[in-house]
Amino acid sequence: MKSESALNGDIEINNNKQSGFVLIEVLIAVTILAVVLLSVYSGISSGMNIIGNSKNYTRGMIIARSLMNEFRSEGMRGVDMKDEPVKNFPDFSYDRVSERYENPMLGPLPVNKTAIRVKWQYKGIENSYVLTMVYQVK
Numbered sequence: 001m002k003s004e005s006a007l008n009g010d011i012e013i014n015n016n017k018q019s020g021f022v023l024i025e026v027l028i029a030v031t032i033l034a035v036v037l038l039s040v041y042s043g044i045s046s047g048m049n050i051i052g053n054s055k056n057y058t059r060g061m062i063i064a065r066s067l068m069n070e071f072r073s074e075g076m077r078g079v080d081m082k083d084e085p086v087k088n089f090p091d092f093s094y095d096r097v098s099e100r101y102e103n104p105m106l107g108p109l110p111v112n113k114t115a116i117r118v119k120w121q122y123k124g125i126e127n128s129y130v131l132t133m134v135y136q137v138k
Contacts, residue, residue: 049123052122053122053127056091056120056122056127057127057129059089059092059120060092060118060119060120060127060128060129061118061129061131063086063089063092063094063118064094064116064117064118064129064130064131065131067086067094067096067116067118067131068114068116068131068133071096071114071116072133076098076112076114076135078096078098080095080096080097080098081094081095081096082095083095083119084096086118091120091121092118092119092120093118093119093120094116094117094118094119095115095116095117095119096114096115096116096117097114097115097117098112098113098114099112099113100112100113101113101134110136110137111134111135111136111137112134112135112137113132113133113134114132114133114135115130115131115132115133116130116131116132117129117130118130118131
């Protein structure tokens with residue numbers, strides 16, 4: 001009987017060693033899973049930020065083109081504007097600056113350059129889109 005209890009004792013000791021080894025394997029697996037899930041979450045979060053900012057960038061492009069078309073329909077005349085709010089888009093503002101265009105090689109030409117800069121804030125960072133048009137002075 002003593003030999004059987006000794007055998008049982010050895011088996012119990014081996015089970016304890018095996019249990020400790022399984023615990024370490026589980027901890028390593030949980031750590032690897034946490035790292036993988038964290039990287040997936042980070043990728044999804046970055047993707048959502050990019051999508052949100054690109055939506056605003058597209059709106060900024062559309063607003064700038066609309067404002068430039070409006071400027072052209074008015075005969076390309078008007079005063080310069082600074083920080084004007086955009087109708088129907090409260091988070092957006094724009095600047096419009098017209099100046100005489102000078103070519104570095106040819107000097108002043110009978111053309112003007114108008115730049116419309118649409119600005120917006122996204123998560124505390126200022127972003128902008130600039131649309132420029134060069135046209136002949138009439």
